[in-house]
Amino acid sequence: MQHDASPEPTPPVRIGRARFRDLDAVCDLLSLVSPGEPVPRTVPVALSLQPGRLTHGDCLCLTARLGDRIVGVLMASPPHWTETHPLRIELVRSVLYIGGVAVAPDVRGQGIASELLRAAEHHSRLAGLRLLVLEHPPGLAGFYTRHGYTAGQERLLVALPNGMQVRKMPGHQSAVKPLVPGVGLTEVPGAPARVVTGLLPGCAVPPSARYRHGRLVL
Structure with missing residues:
Protein backbone atom coordinates (compact mmCIF):
# COMPACT_ATOMS: atom_id res chain seq x y z
CA MET A 1 0.00 0.00 0.00
CA GLN A 2 1.35 3.43 -0.96
CA HIS A 3 1.34 6.20 1.60
CA ASP A 4 1.36 9.91 0.88
CA ALA A 5 4.67 11.56 1.60
CA SER A 6 4.76 13.55 4.84
CA PRO A 7 4.80 17.30 4.32
CA GLU A 8 8.13 19.05 4.69
CA PRO A 9 8.46 20.51 8.21
CA THR A 10 8.30 24.29 8.37
CA PRO A 11 11.74 25.69 9.28
CA PRO A 12 11.86 27.56 12.58
CA VAL A 13 11.74 31.33 12.55
CA ARG A 14 15.06 32.90 13.51
CA ILE A 15 15.01 36.32 15.15
CA GLY A 16 18.23 38.28 14.87
CA ARG A 17 19.94 41.62 14.44
CA ALA A 18 19.19 43.37 11.15
CA ARG A 19 22.20 44.06 8.93
CA PHE A 20 22.70 47.01 6.62
CA ARG A 21 22.69 44.60 3.68
CA ASP A 22 19.09 43.76 4.70
CA LEU A 23 17.99 47.35 4.01
CA ASP A 24 15.93 46.65 0.89
CA ALA A 25 14.05 43.74 2.47
CA VAL A 26 13.49 45.72 5.67
CA CYS A 27 12.11 48.71 3.75
CA ASP A 28 9.85 46.49 1.65
CA LEU A 29 8.30 45.04 4.80
CA LEU A 30 8.05 48.36 6.63
CA SER A 31 6.20 49.82 3.64
CA LEU A 32 3.33 47.49 4.63
CA VAL A 33 2.89 49.30 7.95
CA SER A 34 1.59 52.52 6.35
CA PRO A 35 0.83 51.76 2.68
CA GLY A 36 1.38 54.73 0.40
CA GLU A 37 3.66 56.52 2.85
CA PRO A 38 7.46 56.60 2.47
CA VAL A 39 9.57 54.52 4.82
CA PRO A 40 11.16 56.88 7.38
CA ARG A 41 14.58 58.18 6.34
CA THR A 42 15.87 57.21 9.76
CA VAL A 43 15.73 53.49 8.86
CA PRO A 44 19.02 53.34 6.87
CA VAL A 45 20.65 55.54 9.48
CA ALA A 46 19.61 53.14 12.25
CA LEU A 47 20.80 50.09 10.32
CA SER A 48 24.23 51.66 9.89
CA LEU A 49 24.77 52.01 13.64
CA GLN A 50 27.04 49.69 15.57
CA PRO A 51 25.71 47.64 18.50
CA GLY A 52 25.33 49.66 21.68
CA ARG A 53 22.86 49.25 24.51
CA LEU A 54 20.60 47.74 21.86
CA THR A 55 21.26 46.09 18.51
CA HIS A 56 22.01 49.43 16.81
CA GLY A 57 23.16 52.01 19.33
CA ASP A 58 20.01 53.21 21.12
CA CYS A 59 17.84 51.63 18.39
CA LEU A 60 16.50 48.12 18.08
CA CYS A 61 16.31 46.60 14.58
CA LEU A 62 15.28 42.94 14.39
CA THR A 63 14.51 40.61 11.51
CA ALA A 64 12.64 37.31 11.40
CA ARG A 65 13.95 34.78 8.89
CA LEU A 66 12.51 31.62 7.43
CA GLY A 67 15.49 29.95 5.84
CA ASP A 68 17.32 32.67 3.92
CA ARG A 69 14.26 34.88 3.52
CA ILE A 70 13.45 37.86 5.73
CA VAL A 71 9.74 37.56 6.49
CA GLY A 72 9.37 39.95 9.42
CA VAL A 73 10.91 43.09 10.86
CA LEU A 74 10.65 45.20 14.01
CA MET A 75 12.10 48.70 14.29
CA ALA A 76 12.27 50.67 17.53
CA SER A 77 14.03 53.81 18.70
CA PRO A 78 13.77 56.50 21.37
CA PRO A 79 10.49 58.42 20.90
CA HIS A 80 10.77 61.56 18.77
CA TRP A 81 9.53 63.72 21.64
CA THR A 82 12.65 62.87 23.64
CA GLU A 83 14.98 64.55 21.11
CA THR A 84 14.52 68.09 22.45
CA HIS A 85 13.35 67.25 25.95
CA PRO A 86 15.52 68.63 28.79
CA LEU A 87 15.59 65.14 30.32
CA ARG A 88 16.58 63.50 27.03
CA ILE A 89 19.44 61.36 28.38
CA GLU A 90 17.31 59.90 31.18
CA LEU A 91 14.38 59.30 28.82
CA VAL A 92 16.47 57.55 26.16
CA ARG A 93 17.65 55.16 28.84
CA SER A 94 14.08 54.55 30.02
CA VAL A 95 11.61 54.39 27.13
CA LEU A 96 11.62 52.80 23.67
CA TYR A 97 9.14 53.45 20.87
CA ILE A 98 8.28 50.53 18.58
CA GLY A 99 7.77 52.33 15.29
CA GLY A 100 6.99 49.35 13.10
CA VAL A 101 6.24 45.62 13.21
CA ALA A 102 5.66 44.01 9.82
CA VAL A 103 5.28 40.45 8.56
CA ALA A 104 5.08 39.27 4.95
CA PRO A 105 1.42 38.64 4.01
CA ASP A 106 1.94 35.00 2.98
CA VAL A 107 3.31 33.95 6.38
CA ARG A 108 0.98 35.86 8.70
CA GLY A 109 -0.87 33.94 11.38
CA GLN A 110 2.20 31.88 12.31
CA GLY A 111 3.19 33.85 15.41
CA ILE A 112 6.06 35.76 13.77
CA ALA A 113 4.93 39.18 15.01
CA SER A 114 4.59 37.73 18.51
CA GLU A 115 8.14 36.37 18.39
CA LEU A 116 9.46 39.74 17.27
CA LEU A 117 7.66 41.45 20.17
CA ARG A 118 9.00 38.94 22.70
CA ALA A 119 12.53 39.44 21.37
CA ALA A 120 12.12 43.22 21.58
CA GLU A 121 11.02 42.97 25.21
CA HIS A 122 13.97 40.69 26.01
CA HIS A 123 16.50 43.12 24.48
CA SER A 124 14.82 46.07 26.18
CA ARG A 125 14.95 44.52 29.63
CA LEU A 126 18.62 43.60 29.19
CA ALA A 127 19.31 47.22 28.22
CA GLY A 128 17.62 48.50 31.40
CA LEU A 129 14.67 50.11 29.65
CA ARG A 130 11.57 50.67 31.75
CA LEU A 131 8.74 51.17 29.24
CA LEU A 132 7.75 50.20 25.69
CA VAL A 133 5.34 52.40 23.75
CA LEU A 134 3.80 52.09 20.30
CA GLU A 135 0.94 53.35 18.14
CA HIS A 136 -1.45 51.00 16.38
CA PRO A 137 -4.58 51.02 14.20
CA PRO A 138 -7.74 50.47 16.29
CA GLY A 139 -8.19 46.99 14.83
CA LEU A 140 -4.95 45.76 16.41
CA ALA A 141 -5.83 46.70 20.00
CA GLY A 142 -6.75 43.10 20.81
CA PHE A 143 -3.44 41.75 19.47
CA TYR A 144 -1.36 44.04 21.67
CA THR A 145 -3.61 43.51 24.67
CA ARG A 146 -2.96 39.77 24.42
CA HIS A 147 0.76 40.55 24.64
CA GLY A 148 0.44 42.49 27.87
CA TYR A 149 0.13 46.03 26.51
CA THR A 150 -2.46 48.52 27.65
CA ALA A 151 -3.74 49.18 24.15
CA GLY A 152 -6.50 51.18 22.50
CA GLN A 153 -5.84 54.44 24.35
Missing part, protein backbone atom coordinates in the same frame (compact mmCIF):
# COMPACT_ATOMS: atom_id res chain seq x y z
CA GLU A 154 -6.70 57.71 22.63
CA ARG A 155 -3.50 59.36 23.83
CA LEU A 156 -0.15 58.60 25.39
CA LEU A 157 0.12 60.46 28.70
CA VAL A 158 3.40 60.31 30.60
CA ALA A 159 3.98 62.03 33.94
CA LEU A 160 7.45 63.61 34.05
CA PRO A 161 9.17 65.70 36.72
CA ASN A 162 8.81 68.90 34.68
CA GLY A 163 5.28 68.31 33.37
CA MET A 164 3.08 66.00 31.36
CA GLN A 165 4.07 64.55 27.99
CA VAL A 166 1.02 64.15 25.74
CA ARG A 167 1.08 62.32 22.40
CA LYS A 168 -1.77 61.69 19.97
CA MET A 169 -1.47 60.34 16.41
CA PRO A 170 -4.56 60.85 14.22
CA GLY A 171 -6.09 57.56 13.14
CA HIS A 172 -4.04 55.54 15.60
CA GLN A 173 -4.19 54.60 19.26
CA SER A 174 -1.47 54.25 21.87
CA ALA A 175 -0.28 51.14 23.67
CA VAL A 176 2.22 50.86 26.51
CA LYS A 177 3.91 48.06 28.40
CA PRO A 178 5.86 48.64 31.64
CA LEU A 179 8.96 46.46 31.87
CA VAL A 180 9.93 46.92 35.52
CA PRO A 181 8.17 47.24 38.89
CA GLY A 182 7.45 50.84 39.81
CA VAL A 183 6.36 51.85 36.32
CA GLY A 184 2.63 51.55 35.72
CA LEU A 185 -0.57 53.18 34.59
CA THR A 186 -2.99 55.00 36.81
CA GLU A 187 -6.47 56.44 36.38
CA VAL A 188 -6.52 60.21 36.88
CA PRO A 189 -9.89 62.01 37.05
CA GLY A 190 -10.38 64.12 33.93
CA ALA A 191 -7.60 62.46 31.90
CA PRO A 192 -8.50 61.04 28.45
CA ALA A 193 -6.31 57.98 29.07
CA ARG A 194 -4.50 56.28 31.89
CA VAL A 195 -1.29 58.06 32.85
CA VAL A 196 2.14 56.43 32.84
CA THR A 197 3.58 56.88 36.31
CA GLY A 198 7.01 56.19 37.77
CA LEU A 199 8.96 56.34 34.50
CA LEU A 200 11.61 58.59 36.01
CA PRO A 201 12.47 59.31 39.65
CA GLY A 202 10.21 61.94 41.17
CA CYS A 203 7.32 61.50 38.74
CA ALA A 204 5.01 59.12 40.56
CA VAL A 205 1.38 60.26 40.30
CA PRO A 206 -0.27 60.61 43.73
CA PRO A 207 -3.89 59.53 44.34
CA SER A 208 -4.90 63.18 44.74
CA ALA A 209 -3.85 64.11 41.17
CA ARG A 210 -6.33 65.59 38.70
CA TYR A 211 -6.11 66.32 34.96
CA ARG A 212 -7.29 69.80 34.03
CA HIS A 213 -6.88 71.80 30.83
CA GLY A 214 -4.22 69.45 29.48
CA ARG A 215 -2.17 69.50 32.67
CA LEU A 216 -1.62 67.24 35.61
CA VAL A 217 -2.57 69.01 38.83
CA LEU A 218 -1.02 67.41 41.91
Whole structure:
Protein backbone atom coordinates (compact mmCIF):
# COMPACT_ATOMS: atom_id res chain seq x y z
CA MET A 1 0.00 0.00 0.00
CA GLN A 2 1.35 3.43 -0.96
CA HIS A 3 1.34 6.20 1.60
CA ASP A 4 1.36 9.91 0.88
CA ALA A 5 4.67 11.56 1.60
CA SER A 6 4.76 13.55 4.84
CA PRO A 7 4.80 17.30 4.32
CA GLU A 8 8.13 19.05 4.69
CA PRO A 9 8.46 20.51 8.21
CA THR A 10 8.30 24.29 8.37
CA PRO A 11 11.74 25.69 9.28
CA PRO A 12 11.86 27.56 12.58
CA VAL A 13 11.74 31.33 12.55
CA ARG A 14 15.06 32.90 13.51
CA ILE A 15 15.01 36.32 15.15
CA GLY A 16 18.23 38.28 14.87
CA ARG A 17 19.94 41.62 14.44
CA ALA A 18 19.19 43.37 11.15
CA ARG A 19 22.20 44.06 8.93
CA PHE A 20 22.70 47.01 6.62
CA ARG A 21 22.69 44.60 3.68
CA ASP A 22 19.09 43.76 4.70
CA LEU A 23 17.99 47.35 4.01
CA ASP A 24 15.93 46.65 0.89
CA ALA A 25 14.05 43.74 2.47
CA VAL A 26 13.49 45.72 5.67
CA CYS A 27 12.11 48.71 3.75
CA ASP A 28 9.85 46.49 1.65
CA LEU A 29 8.30 45.04 4.80
CA LEU A 30 8.05 48.36 6.63
CA SER A 31 6.20 49.82 3.64
CA LEU A 32 3.33 47.49 4.63
CA VAL A 33 2.89 49.30 7.95
CA SER A 34 1.59 52.52 6.35
CA PRO A 35 0.83 51.76 2.68
CA GLY A 36 1.38 54.73 0.40
CA GLU A 37 3.66 56.52 2.85
CA PRO A 38 7.46 56.60 2.47
CA VAL A 39 9.57 54.52 4.82
CA PRO A 40 11.16 56.88 7.38
CA ARG A 41 14.58 58.18 6.34
CA THR A 42 15.87 57.21 9.76
CA VAL A 43 15.73 53.49 8.86
CA PRO A 44 19.02 53.34 6.87
CA VAL A 45 20.65 55.54 9.48
CA ALA A 46 19.61 53.14 12.25
CA LEU A 47 20.80 50.09 10.32
CA SER A 48 24.23 51.66 9.89
CA LEU A 49 24.77 52.01 13.64
CA GLN A 50 27.04 49.69 15.57
CA PRO A 51 25.71 47.64 18.50
CA GLY A 52 25.33 49.66 21.68
CA ARG A 53 22.86 49.25 24.51
CA LEU A 54 20.60 47.74 21.86
CA THR A 55 21.26 46.09 18.51
CA HIS A 56 22.01 49.43 16.81
CA GLY A 57 23.16 52.01 19.33
CA ASP A 58 20.01 53.21 21.12
CA CYS A 59 17.84 51.63 18.39
CA LEU A 60 16.50 48.12 18.08
CA CYS A 61 16.31 46.60 14.58
CA LEU A 62 15.28 42.94 14.39
CA THR A 63 14.51 40.61 11.51
CA ALA A 64 12.64 37.31 11.40
CA ARG A 65 13.95 34.78 8.89
CA LEU A 66 12.51 31.62 7.43
CA GLY A 67 15.49 29.95 5.84
CA ASP A 68 17.32 32.67 3.92
CA ARG A 69 14.26 34.88 3.52
CA ILE A 70 13.45 37.86 5.73
CA VAL A 71 9.74 37.56 6.49
CA GLY A 72 9.37 39.95 9.42
CA VAL A 73 10.91 43.09 10.86
CA LEU A 74 10.65 45.20 14.01
CA MET A 75 12.10 48.70 14.29
CA ALA A 76 12.27 50.67 17.53
CA SER A 77 14.03 53.81 18.70
CA PRO A 78 13.77 56.50 21.37
CA PRO A 79 10.49 58.42 20.90
CA HIS A 80 10.77 61.56 18.77
CA TRP A 81 9.53 63.72 21.64
CA THR A 82 12.65 62.87 23.64
CA GLU A 83 14.98 64.55 21.11
CA THR A 84 14.52 68.09 22.45
CA HIS A 85 13.35 67.25 25.95
CA PRO A 86 15.52 68.63 28.79
CA LEU A 87 15.59 65.14 30.32
CA ARG A 88 16.58 63.50 27.03
CA ILE A 89 19.44 61.36 28.38
CA GLU A 90 17.31 59.90 31.18
CA LEU A 91 14.38 59.30 28.82
CA VAL A 92 16.47 57.55 26.16
CA ARG A 93 17.65 55.16 28.84
CA SER A 94 14.08 54.55 30.02
CA VAL A 95 11.61 54.39 27.13
CA LEU A 96 11.62 52.80 23.67
CA TYR A 97 9.14 53.45 20.87
CA ILE A 98 8.28 50.53 18.58
CA GLY A 99 7.77 52.33 15.29
CA GLY A 100 6.99 49.35 13.10
CA VAL A 101 6.24 45.62 13.21
CA ALA A 102 5.66 44.01 9.82
CA VAL A 103 5.28 40.45 8.56
CA ALA A 104 5.08 39.27 4.95
CA PRO A 105 1.42 38.64 4.01
CA ASP A 106 1.94 35.00 2.98
CA VAL A 107 3.31 33.95 6.38
CA ARG A 108 0.98 35.86 8.70
CA GLY A 109 -0.87 33.94 11.38
CA GLN A 110 2.20 31.88 12.31
CA GLY A 111 3.19 33.85 15.41
CA ILE A 112 6.06 35.76 13.77
CA ALA A 113 4.93 39.18 15.01
CA SER A 114 4.59 37.73 18.51
CA GLU A 115 8.14 36.37 18.39
CA LEU A 116 9.46 39.74 17.27
CA LEU A 117 7.66 41.45 20.17
CA ARG A 118 9.00 38.94 22.70
CA ALA A 119 12.53 39.44 21.37
CA ALA A 120 12.12 43.22 21.58
CA GLU A 121 11.02 42.97 25.21
CA HIS A 122 13.97 40.69 26.01
CA HIS A 123 16.50 43.12 24.48
CA SER A 124 14.82 46.07 26.18
CA ARG A 125 14.95 44.52 29.63
CA LEU A 126 18.62 43.60 29.19
CA ALA A 127 19.31 47.22 28.22
CA GLY A 128 17.62 48.50 31.40
CA LEU A 129 14.67 50.11 29.65
CA ARG A 130 11.57 50.67 31.75
CA LEU A 131 8.74 51.17 29.24
CA LEU A 132 7.75 50.20 25.69
CA VAL A 133 5.34 52.40 23.75
CA LEU A 134 3.80 52.09 20.30
CA GLU A 135 0.94 53.35 18.14
CA HIS A 136 -1.45 51.00 16.38
CA PRO A 137 -4.58 51.02 14.20
CA PRO A 138 -7.74 50.47 16.29
CA GLY A 139 -8.19 46.99 14.83
CA LEU A 140 -4.95 45.76 16.41
CA ALA A 141 -5.83 46.70 20.00
CA GLY A 142 -6.75 43.10 20.81
CA PHE A 143 -3.44 41.75 19.47
CA TYR A 144 -1.36 44.04 21.67
CA THR A 145 -3.61 43.51 24.67
CA ARG A 146 -2.96 39.77 24.42
CA HIS A 147 0.76 40.55 24.64
CA GLY A 148 0.44 42.49 27.87
CA TYR A 149 0.13 46.03 26.51
CA THR A 150 -2.46 48.52 27.65
CA ALA A 151 -3.74 49.18 24.15
CA GLY A 152 -6.50 51.18 22.50
CA GLN A 153 -5.84 54.44 24.35
CA GLU A 154 -6.70 57.71 22.63
CA ARG A 155 -3.50 59.36 23.83
CA LEU A 156 -0.15 58.60 25.39
CA LEU A 157 0.12 60.46 28.70
CA VAL A 158 3.40 60.31 30.60
CA ALA A 159 3.98 62.03 33.94
CA LEU A 160 7.45 63.61 34.05
CA PRO A 161 9.17 65.70 36.72
CA ASN A 162 8.81 68.90 34.68
CA GLY A 163 5.28 68.31 33.37
CA MET A 164 3.08 66.00 31.36
CA GLN A 165 4.07 64.55 27.99
CA VAL A 166 1.02 64.15 25.74
CA ARG A 167 1.08 62.32 22.40
CA LYS A 168 -1.77 61.69 19.97
CA MET A 169 -1.47 60.34 16.41
CA PRO A 170 -4.56 60.85 14.22
CA GLY A 171 -6.09 57.56 13.14
CA HIS A 172 -4.04 55.54 15.60
CA GLN A 173 -4.19 54.60 19.26
CA SER A 174 -1.47 54.25 21.87
CA ALA A 175 -0.28 51.14 23.67
CA VAL A 176 2.22 50.86 26.51
CA LYS A 177 3.91 48.06 28.40
CA PRO A 178 5.86 48.64 31.64
CA LEU A 179 8.96 46.46 31.87
CA VAL A 180 9.93 46.92 35.52
CA PRO A 181 8.17 47.24 38.89
CA GLY A 182 7.45 50.84 39.81
CA VAL A 183 6.36 51.85 36.32
CA GLY A 184 2.63 51.55 35.72
CA LEU A 185 -0.57 53.18 34.59
CA THR A 186 -2.99 55.00 36.81
CA GLU A 187 -6.47 56.44 36.38
CA VAL A 188 -6.52 60.21 36.88
CA PRO A 189 -9.89 62.01 37.05
CA GLY A 190 -10.38 64.12 33.93
CA ALA A 191 -7.60 62.46 31.90
CA PRO A 192 -8.50 61.04 28.45
CA ALA A 193 -6.31 57.98 29.07
CA ARG A 194 -4.50 56.28 31.89
CA VAL A 195 -1.29 58.06 32.85
CA VAL A 196 2.14 56.43 32.84
CA THR A 197 3.58 56.88 36.31
CA GLY A 198 7.01 56.19 37.77
CA LEU A 199 8.96 56.34 34.50
CA LEU A 200 11.61 58.59 36.01
CA PRO A 201 12.47 59.31 39.65
CA GLY A 202 10.21 61.94 41.17
CA CYS A 203 7.32 61.50 38.74
CA ALA A 204 5.01 59.12 40.56
CA VAL A 205 1.38 60.26 40.30
CA PRO A 206 -0.27 60.61 43.73
CA PRO A 207 -3.89 59.53 44.34
CA SER A 208 -4.90 63.18 44.74
CA ALA A 209 -3.85 64.11 41.17
CA ARG A 210 -6.33 65.59 38.70
CA TYR A 211 -6.11 66.32 34.96
CA ARG A 212 -7.29 69.80 34.03
CA HIS A 213 -6.88 71.80 30.83
CA GLY A 214 -4.22 69.45 29.48
CA ARG A 215 -2.17 69.50 32.67
CA LEU A 216 -1.62 67.24 35.61
CA VAL A 217 -2.57 69.01 38.83
CA LEU A 218 -1.02 67.41 41.91
